[in-house]
Amino acid sequence: MPVYHQPRKRIILLIITALALLLIARLSYLQLVEKKYSRLADANAVFKKIIYPGRGLILDRHNRSILGNDILYDLMVTPSAVRNVDTAYLCRILQIDKTEFNSRIADAVRKNGKVRPSVFAGLLPAAVHSRLQEGMYLLQPGFELVPRPVRSYPYRAAANILGYIGEISPGMLKMERYADYQSGDYIGLAGLEKTYERVLMGQRGIQYIVKDNLNRPQGSLENGAYDTAAIAGKNLQLSLDIELQVLGEQLMHNKTGSIVAIDPATGGVLAMVSGPSFDPNLLTGTERTKNISQLLADSSRPFLNRGIQATYQPGSAMKPLTALAALDEGVITPAFGYPCRGGYFSCGRRIGCLHSDAGHADNLRLAMSHSCNAYFLHLYRLMVDSDKWGGVKKGHARWREYMASxxxxxxxxxxxxxxxxxxxxxxxALNREYHGAWNSCSELYVGMGQGKVAVTPMQMANAMCIIANRGYYYTPHFVDHIDHADDTLLRRFREKHVVAHVSDTAYHSVVYGMEDVVAHGTGKGARIDGIAVCGKTGTAQNRGRVNGVVTDLKDHSVFVAFAPRDNPRIAIAVIVENAGTGALFAVPIANLMMEKYLRDSIPLAKRPMVERMMK
Structure with a gap:
């Protein structure tokens, strides 16, 4: 071979070698580094089937299931596998047209791609599921019926407590805290379902199924070696008494307001009614979206949880707290009296009282039982104007500290x-309102629960727990314990909160004054034979806009109480909007709730009262 051919041969060899090395490098990259094609191959050969776990159950204090699980079915589609299926048959059963069929297929591709299953029709009614199951051979390959646990509510109650679940949104999926969820998963969106989502959700299972080149299932991948079982969510046991809750919702029928009942010894919520309410079964199944839209459009706002989200001026129901603050600061003693003659005149205007007879406010206990406005307005002024503060602003700040405690x-x-x-x-706030120029007459109404004070029914029921316990409370809560779980989530509800340093003597005077309210005062309708009930009625001022003008509307009916007086078992707050004095509606409702809980039944003699309240 001539010498001049050698360089050309070497060049050709170098080119071939370079191409071979480049090919080897690319193949190595694809095999060892790049996972995209491996994943696509797996997706074409192996079907990853999600097994949804049953969400945890929710039980009441007597182990009655108030929230359970039913099974509905999702119709799933794998777009790449859909070929030669009877689309007319499917459209006829689902009552959709071909345009809607194509739109759903396109949505599935956009969300999960062509080779992964997506929901084509979710939570099918039983009749639709039955018809599809009979003809599934007409829809294969490509379609599959997958079981999905959904919530059921046998008592049709406690909607605002339990909350509801729904499919996780695309926006939520972008959030880091939902990184372990995927499209199609259901998640708690309100109430206990939301707070205890991680406890209730359980753990999804996965089953890997091998497919052939025609996308037909051929059995489990390596006999199920890579499958994981679904783990059901943990159950919650509540302090709630579901029968008491149902009674409360019946009593609040056709009314707006709230009932909150708490066990003072633990802080466990026994009932929390928000009226008007709704059947929580409306928020499950195929009609869920339509029902939610109707509830949101309802002007009575059934989604508003009035027990913790609505605020009201407490009216005279706040007078026990005013008394405790004044007693603790030493500005009065239990024997302190006020010469009320039917009104309070010391601030240059008359503020009326219900009583004008002499002696009805000769001491704290009498003033409490007669609900003397003048007495408690004067207590607020005595406290904030006390010389020890060096000015009303510091005095009011101290009063506010008491209310916060x-x-x-x-x-x-x-x-x-x-x-x-x-x-x-x-x-x-008062400086802004009065441009810095104010005194104890400016906001003296707060002494009797009016003016710039607004509370939730939960706060008032908790305040009754403090008085019932003579100075301490536990944070109100619904969940008493979680099955097969440590106590970490619930630890904060076991901590006792001791209130300031109010003396036993102060509590004694207030408690017995509240007992007199029920024994022979404005709360007589709350009496229960053989049980000492302590309570306080209230008529809360209600102002609103009518045709754009701020107007005095019909007052709210308020009653707070606890029973028995010693070793109390229930504390309660009832507010019925636009219902007049506390004695008209709030007192009888509280009476029926307390008797039901303490005696486990309502006597026949009170059945007419139940019927009247339910109407």
Whole structure:
């Protein structure tokens, strides 16, 4: 071979070698580094079937299931596998047209791609599922019926407590805290379902099924070696008494307002009614979206949880707290009396009382039982004007500290979302209102629960727990314990909160004054034979806009109580909007709730009262 051919041969060899090395490098990259084609191959050969676990159950204090699981079916589609199926048959059963069929296929491709299954029709009614199951051979390959646990509510109650679940949204999937969820998963969106989502959700299972080149299932991948079993969610046991809750919702029928009942010994919520309410079964199944739209459009706002989200001026129901603050600061003693003659005149205007007879406010206990406005307005002024403060602003700040220690003006920390903090005006708010020039006459109404103070029913029920316990409370909560779980999530509900340093003597005077309210005062309708009930009625001022003008509307009916007086088992707050005095509606409702809980039944003699309240 001539010498001049050698360089050309070497060049050709170098080119071939370079191409071979390049090919080897590319193949190595694809095999060892790049996973895209491996994943596509797996997706074409192996079907990853999600096994949804049953969500945890929710039980009441007597182990009655108030929220369970039913099984509905999703019709799943794998777009790449859909070929030669009877689309007319499917459209006829689902009552859709071909355009809607194509739109759903396109949505499935956009969300999960062509080779992964997506929901084509979710939570099928039983009749639709039965018809599809009979003809599934007409829809294969490509379609499959997959079981899905959904919630059921046998008592049709406690909707605002339990909350609801729904499919996770695309926006939520982008959030880091939902990284372990995927499209099609259901998640708690309100109430206990949302707070305890991680406990209730359980753990999804996965089954890997091998497919042939025609996309037909051929059995489990390596006999199920890579499959994982679904793990059901943990159950919640509540402090709630579901029969008491149902009674409360019946009593609040055709009314707007709230009932909150708490066990003072534990802080466990026994019932929380928000009226008007709704059947939680409306938020499950195929009609869920339509029902939610109707509820959201309802002007009575059934989704508003009035027990923790609505605020009201407490009216005279706040007078026990005013008394405790004044007694503790030493500005009065239990024997302190006020010469009321039917009104309070010391601030240059008359503020009326219900009583004008002499002696009805000769001491704290009498003033409490007669609900003397003048007495408690004067207590507020005595406290904030005390010389020890060196000015009304410091005195009002001290009064506000007391109200905060009684649980007003801030969130208590109940274990469902959306709690409103309420309002107790501080000195900054009053400075803004009165441009810095104000005194104890400016906001003396707060002494009797009017003016710049607004509370939730939960806060008032918790305040009754404090008085019932003579100075302490536990954070109100619904979940008593979680099955097969440690106590970490619930630890904060076991901590006792001791209120300031109010003396036993102060509590004694207030408690017995509240007992007199029920024994022979404005709360006589709350009496229960053989049980000492302590309570306080209230008529809360209600102002609103009518045709754009702020107007005095019909007052709210308020009653707060606890029973028995010693070793109390229930504390309760009832507010019925636009219902007049506390004695008209709030007192009888509280009476029936307390008797039902303490005696486990309502006597026949009170059946007419039940019927009247339900009408």
């Amino acid at each position: 009684f649980g007003l003006g801030h969130r208590l920390g109940v274990d469902i979302p959306g709690e409103h903090p309420g309002i107790v005006a501080d000195t900054a």
